[in-house]
Amino acid sequence: MSDMLIRSLxxxxxxxxxxxVLDGLGGLPDRVSGKTELEAAKSPNLDRLAAKGITGMIDxxxxxxxxxxxxxxxxxxxxxxxEIDVGRGVLAALGIGFxxxxxxxAVRINxxxxxxxxxxxxxxxxxxxxxxxxxxxxxxxxxxxPGAELFVRPVKExxxxxxxxxxxxxxxxxDTDPQRTGAAxxxxxxxxxxxxxxxxxxxxxxxxARKRIGGEERANGVLLRGxxxxxxxxxxxxxxxxxxxAIALYPMYRGVARLVGMEVQxxxxxxxxxFEAVTAHYNDxxxxxxxxxxxxxxxxxxxxxxxxxxxEKVDRLVSRFDDVPEKVxxxxxxxxxxxxxxSHSHHPVPLLIHGRHVRPDGVxxxxxxxxxGGGLGRFAAKEILPTALAHAGRLRKFGA
Amino acid sequence: MSDMLIRSLxxxxxxxxxxxVLDGLGGLPDRVSGKTELEAAKSPNLDRLAAKGITGMIDxxxxxxxxxxxxxxxxxxxxxxxEIDVGRGVLAALGIGFxxxxxxxAVRINxxxxxxxxxxxxxxxxxxxxxxxxxxxxxxxxxxxPGAELFVRPVKExxxxxxxxxxxxxxxxxDTDPQRTGAAxxxxxxxxxxxxxxxxxxxxxxxxARKRIGGEERANGVLLRGxxxxxxxxxxxxxxxxxxxAIALYPMYRGVARLVGMEVQxxxxxxxxxFEAVTAHYNDxxxxxxxxxxxxxxxxxxxxxxxxxxxEKVDRLVSRFDDVPEKVxxxxxxxxxxxxxxSHSHHPVPLLIHGRHVRPDGVxxxxxxxxxGGGLGRFAAKEILPTALAHAGRLRKFGA
Numbered sequence: 001m002s003d004m005l006i007r008s009l010x011x012x013x014x015x016x017x018x019x020x021v022l023d024g025l026g027g028l029p030d031r032v033s034g035k036t037e038l039e040a041a042k043s044p045n046l047d048r049l050a051a052k053g054i055t056g057m058i059d060x061x062x063x064x065x066x067x068x069x070x071x072x073x074x075x076x077x078x079x080x081x082x083e084i085d086v087g088r089g090v091l092a093a094l095g096i097g098f099x100x101x102x103x104x105x106a107v108r109i110n111x112x113x114x115x116x117x118x119x120x121x122x123x124x125x126x127x128x129x130x131x132x133x134x135x136x137x138x139x140x141x142x143x144x145x146p147g148a149e150l151f152v153r154p155v156k157e158x159x160x161x162x163x164x165x166x167x168x169x170x171x172x173x174x175d176t177d178p179q180r181t182g183a184a185x186x187x188x189x190x191x192x193x194x195x196x197x198x199x200x201x202x203x204x205x206x207x208x209a210r211k212r213i214g215g216e217e218r219a220n221g222v223l224l225r226g227x228x229x230x231x232x233x234x235x236x237x238x239x240x241x242x243x244x245x246a247i248a249l250y251p252m253y254r255g256v257a258r259l260v261g262m263e264v265q266x267x268x269x270x271x272x273x274x275f276e277a278v279t280a281h282y283n284d285x286x287x288x289x290x291x292x293x294x295x296x297x298x299x300x301x302x303x304x305x306x307x308x309x310x311x312e313k314v315d316r317l318v319s320r321f322d323d324v325p326e327k328v329x330x331x332x333x334x335x336x337x338x339x340x341x342x343s344h345s346h347h348p349v350p351l352l353i354h355g356r357h358v359r360p361d362g363v364x365x366x367x368x369x370x371x372x373g374g375g376l377g378r379f380a381a382k383e384i385l386p387t388a389l390a391h392a393g394r395l396r397k398f399g400a
Numbered sequence: 401m402s403d404m405l406i407r408s409l410x411x412x413x414x415x416x417x418x419x420x421v422l423d424g425l426g427g428l429p430d431r432v433s434g435k436t437e438l439e440a441a442k443s444p445n446l447d448r449l450a451a452k453g454i455t456g457m458i459d460x461x462x463x464x465x466x467x468x469x470x471x472x473x474x475x476x477x478x479x480x481x482x483e484i485d486v487g488r489g490v491l492a493a494l495g496i497g498f499x500x501x502x503x504x505x506a507v508r509i510n511x512x513x514x515x516x517x518x519x520x521x522x523x524x525x526x527x528x529x530x531x532x533x534x535x536x537x538x539x540x541x542x543x544x545x546p547g548a549e550l551f552v553r554p555v556k557e558x559x560x561x562x563x564x565x566x567x568x569x570x571x572x573x574x575d576t577d578p579q580r581t582g583a584a585x586x587x588x589x590x591x592x593x594x595x596x597x598x599x600x601x602x603x604x605x606x607x608x609a610r611k612r613i614g615g616e617e618r619a620n621g622v623l624l625r626g627x628x629x630x631x632x633x634x635x636x637x638x639x640x641x642x643x644x645x646a647i648a649l650y651p652m653y654r655g656v657a658r659l660v661g662m663e664v665q666x667x668x669x670x671x672x673x674x675f676e677a678v679t680a681h682y683n684d685x686x687x688x689x690x691x692x693x694x695x696x697x698x699x700x701x702x703x704x705x706x707x708x709x710x711x712e713k714v715d716r717l718v719s720r721f722d723d724v725p726e727k728v729x730x731x732x733x734x735x736x737x738x739x740x741x742x743s744h745s746h747h748p749v750p751l752l753i754h755g756r757h758v759r760p761d762g763v764x765x766x767x768x769x770x771x772x773g774g775g776l777g778r779f780a781a782k783e784i785l786p787t788a789l790a791h792a793g794r795l796r797k798f799g800a
Contacts, residue, residue, distance in 0.1 A: 028759050036759075061798055063779065064786030065405070068799035081799070082402050091799065338757075344797055346790035347759050369775075372761055378777035 003080075003239070005398065006386050010241040014394035015326045015355065017242065018278060018288045019384075021076060022314060023069075023253075024296030025333025026349040026368060028340050030304060037299075037307040037339060038350065039367035043315035046331065046352070050366040053329075053354035056376025057368075058384065060335045066346045070094070072334030073256045077289075078240060078385030079233060086259065087171065087228020092161045094259060096153050097251025100230040105169045105198050108226045109152070109160040110177065111136060111219035114210075118184045123177065124158045125219040133160055136219055143208045148201050158219065164201050169229065170194030176206065177223040185223055198227065235261030236287070240389060245284070247277045248291035257289055275317045279324060299337030307339050328355035328392045330384060331366070348378060355391045403480075403639070405798065406786050410641040414794035415755065416727045417642065418678060418688045419784075421476060422714060423469075423653075424696030425733025426749040426768060428740050430704060437699075437707040437739060438750065439767035443715035446731065446752070446766040453729075453754030455763040456776025458784065460735045466746045470494070472734030473656040477689070478640060478785030479633060486659065487571065487628020492561045494659060496553050497651025500630040505569045505598050508626045509552070509560040510577065511536060511619035514610075518584045523577065524558045525619040533560055536619055543608045548601050558619065564601050569629065570594030576606065577623040585623055598627065635661030636687070640789060645684070647677045648691035657689055675717045682724060699737030707739050728755035728792045730784060731766070748778060755791045 027036035060067040060075045061082060070091045071081035086094075089106035100106060111133065113122035128136075133154040140162070141152040148166035155161055172195040176185040188203050190196035202224060209222045236244045238261075246257030247265045254264045265281065267273045271292060278288045292314055298306035321329055332351040335344050350371035361375030372378070376387070389395050427436035460467040460475045461482060470491045471481035486494075489506035500506060511533065513522035528536075533554040540562070541552040548566035555561055572595040576585040588603050590596035602624060609622050636644045638661075646657030647665045654664045665681065667673045671692060678688045692714055698706035721729055731754075736747040750771035761775030772778070776787070789795050 026759075028757065057775075057777075062402070062405070062786070063783045064788075064790035064795055065409070066790065066795060066797045068797050071799040082405050086799075341757065345757070346787075346795065368759060369762055372775040372777075373773060378779075 006389070006395070007239055009395045009398055010239075010389070011394050011396055012241040014389075015328055015392040016282070016286055016288070017328045017330065017388050017392050018290065018321060018324075019076065019388070020290045020292070020314075020318065020329065020331045021073070022292050022295045022311065022331070022333045024299045024335060024337025024344065026336025026338070026345070026347050027299070027307065028338035028347070036368050037304055038311055039369065041308045041311040041315065043311060043366060045315045045319045046366040047364065049318070049329065049331065049354045050352045050370070051364045052358075052360060053352045054358050054361050054376055055350065055352045055363040055366070055371040055374030057348040057371050057374070057378040058332060058351050058381045059348050059378065060381045062380065064346050066344050067335045068344070069252055069334060070256055072381075073253060074260075075381030076332070076334055076384060077236060077257075077260050078382055079260065080382055084233065088226030089161065089228035090230050092155060092226065093153070093163055093230075094255025095252040096155055096161060097255060098151065098153055098161065098163060100163070101165060102230060102232060103165060103167055103169060104230045105164045105171050106228055106230060107162050107164070107202070107224050109162050110223040110225065111158040111160065112221045112223050113218050114221035120178070120181045120183060120185065120221075120223075122218070123181060123223065127157045128219050130154065130156050132219065133157060136160070136213055136216070139212050140209050140222075143205060143212070145201050145204060150205065162205065162224070164198060166197070166201070168194050169198045169201070171198065171227045171229040173199050173202065173227045175225040175227075177225050185221070188224065202227075233260050237261060240385060241394065242287040243285045244287040244289060245281055246289045246291070247274050248289070249274070250291070250293050253291040262289065271313055272317055275320045279320065282324060295333070296337045299339045300342055302339050302342040304339040326356075328353065328388050330388050332384065351376065351384065353388065353391060357391055357393070406789070406795070407639055409795045409798055410639075410789070411794050411796055412641040415792040416682070416686055416688070417788045417792050418690065418721060418724070418727055418729045419476065419788070420690045420692070420714075420718065420729065420731045421473070422692050422695045422711065422731070422733045424699045424735060424737025424744065426736025426738070426745070426747050427699070427707065428738035428747070436768050437704055438711055439769065441708045441711040441715065443711060443766060445715045445719045447764065449718070449729065449731065449754045450752045450766040450770070451764045452758075452760060453752045454758045454761050454776055455750065455752045455766070455771040455774030457748040457771050457774070457778040458732060458751050458781045459748050459778065460781045462780065464746050466744050467735045468744070469652050469734060470656055472781075473653060475781030476732070476734055476784060477636060477657075477660050478782055479660065480782055484633065488626030489561065489628035490630050492555060492626070493553070493563055494655025495652040496555055496561060497655060498551065498553055498561065498563060500563070501565060502630060502632060503565060503567055503569060504630045505564045505571050506628055506630060507562050507564070507602070507624050509562055510623040510625065511558040511560065512621050512623050513618050514621035520578070520581045520583060520585065520621075520623075522618070523581060523623065527557045528619050530554065530556050532619065533557060536560070536613055536616070539612050540609050540622075543605060543612070545601050545604060550605065562605065562624070564598060566597070566601070568594050569598045569601070571598065571627045571629040573599050573602065573627045575625040575627075577625050585621070588624065602627075633660050637661060640785060641794065642687040643685045644687040644689060645681055646689045646691070647674050648689070649674070650691070650693050653691040662689060671713055672717055675720045679720065679724060695733070696737045699739045700742055702739050702742040704739040728753065728788050730788050732784070751776065751784065753788065753791060757791055757793070
């Protein structure tokens with residue numbers, strides 16, 4: 001649906017919306033039982049919600065596309081994940097929970113091994129352990145740049161992120177990684193004045209880094225990729241009239257929610273804390289994004305039973321929303337993570353919407369096969385939000 | 401899905417893909433049995449593939465659109481058949497298997513009857529038999545043009561094609577057919593320099609034609625329509641990273657496959673040769689387009705039983721793919737040709753996808769009614785290819 005149309009119809013009152021995301025929810029059938037993790041799970045509460053509500057299948061980005069967490073969540077938040085190019089550096093910074101400001105340029109670092117002649121001998125520095133990455137990031141974080149602040153943060157193994165903070169920096173600059181060994185890293189060049197300023201800072205950072213870690217056995221140099229200026233998107237509130245609260249244990253998902261202007265609730269500890277946070281702050285927001293990571297983690301680990309167990313745990317907790325008044329509850333995932341594949345996949349994701357004015361379909365349980373025949377059909381994730389708004393009575397009639 | 405996005409995610413390795421096209425596959429139910437040709441066919445192998453795979457319905461171009469063979473196949477090859485304007489002259493030349501080169505301008509000819517005053521008395525020359533068309537094409541093919549090669553080829557009845565071959569020809573020229581009798585054919589005019597050159601050649605061709613066939617009783621003049629320069633499309637390999645082999649008995653389908661840069665296997669004779677060609681060349685290509693014409697032909701002939709028999713024949717042959725390793729098999733049609741209508745129709749076409757990482761739906765047989773409830777839903781043919789690529793493990797994850 002046209003973004004402009006939705007925006008013109010939004011009303012700032014109506015019921016509340018809870019979006020419960022089971023990360024990596026979709027699965028593939030087990031060879032023996034023929035059931036996915038979700039279908040095998042004992043989930044009487046989700047089944048009841050599916051039976052009373054309406055169901056369907058969503059393509060997070062599009063048919064055939066396996067989404068990363070960034071695009072997957074942007075779609076769920078009603079943004080077109082293909083049109084919106086957040087930039088890899090920004091996604092990396094969001095992914096580690098770095099608090100980006102509007103002028104920041106974020107960049108991915110790969111620690112690499114350089115030979116004596118300055119050419120690359122290993123683009124991943126032998127995949128140094130994360131602890132070593134943390135130590136090196138600490139060293140590089142002390143570099144001082146003229147007229148700019150610098151932040152260096154470890155990510156994982158040989159991967160880190162650097163953030164340049166100064167007014168007027170551009171991101172029209174090249175990567176330094178030549179994508180092969182035997183070549184020297186490229187210098188950074190800017191294609192316009194603001195980007196030339198970024199290039200200057202980046203080249204100086206690279207030279208300083210070489211001085212400070214040049215004596216390391218493996219990670220004696222850095223490659224910079226994915227320069228991206230942080231540009232907050234049109235906010236969730238502007239677009240949909242919703243004051244949104246993100247409730248997530250992992251920084252990546254908080255980061256994407258912040259990118260669209262949601263507030264972030266600081267939750268820690270058990271899965272139940274996510275559900276408690278909704279009821280605790282129920283009066284202060286219109287929209288609650290609740291993110292459960294355990295399903296995806298189990299899928300990535302190839303652990304069918306753990307994914308099934310995570311779904312069963314959610315099922316027990318979701319009944320806490322039963323008595324929450326005047327709301328539309330949406331349950332889905334940001335992509336599939338079949339435990340048989342140990343990775344995100346392109347398969348569509350089951351979805352249920354429960355609320356007072358839902359027209360139920362004949363689906364009686366929450367599962368891939370059942371939802372494939374659901375009344376919402378198969379559609380793009382970015383259409384979920386308009387559908388939820390409508391069910392919450394938050395979209396005016398279009399035309400007389 | 402966005403073409404650019406798909407292109408950016410393509411990996412040049414993964415499983416192979418076999419696209420088996422039963423031309424005109426879709427049908428309408430028989431009045432007595434209530435079954436379409438496909439539903440009536442005894443097709444245990446296709447049913448088994450549908451049961452183990454996932455099914456759906458495709459719109460070759462869009463809801464309500466009856467596609468010709470060109471658009472129908474472009475959609476199956478992952479190209480947008482509406483955006484891509486191949487040009488009618490080019491389609492006509494491809495349809496008769498003419499080997500177009502990149503500078504060629506191809507044009508449709510209608511033989512027509514002109515009165516003594518030069519005005520048209522019959523725009524189709526009384527629909528002369530094809531043999532007469534062949535004789536006339538032979539005569540016109542001898543015309544010599546300064547600085548250009550000329551090819552004239554018969555198509556059917558009063559229809560033929562002319563190809564002008566020279567460097568630097570344009571196709572921004574008008575048709576000569578005024579679309580009514582009593583008027584004289586238009587002169588050809590070019591709207592830019594290259595097209596003025598084409599106009600000059602075309603006008604001279606028309607004048608020469610009039611000299612040579614002016615004495616014919618019926619077909620004593622020519623009308624030229626659909627001037628189109630041959631522009632090869634971004635190739636299948638560029639777009640999808642697939643080395644494709646087209647295996648088809650009829651020139652039209654080889655032509656459309658060549659248009660997107662597939663190689664063409666010279667097969668002749670029986671339907672089984674199509675299936676043998678796949679296994680014979682299995683190691684040399686990533687993608688196999690196998691085209692079966694018999695289903696469409698029977699539909700066009702209004703022969704329900706023959707169409708059913710053609711499907712049963714395919715069913716016996718398709719089991720040869722059972723032992724072909726590591727592949728995704730797609731079975732569908734380029735459009736419907738219900739034998740009751742004796743023509744192409746707008747009805748959507750059943751589709752099945754079988755492969756290792758398919759999430760099966762509840763559909764147990766390959767037929768129109770069954771596939772309408774399939775897990776892939778109803779969608780545009782051009783989305784088949786991304787879906788097949790994804791199942792073959794040939795699309796990287798999008799975003800972090």
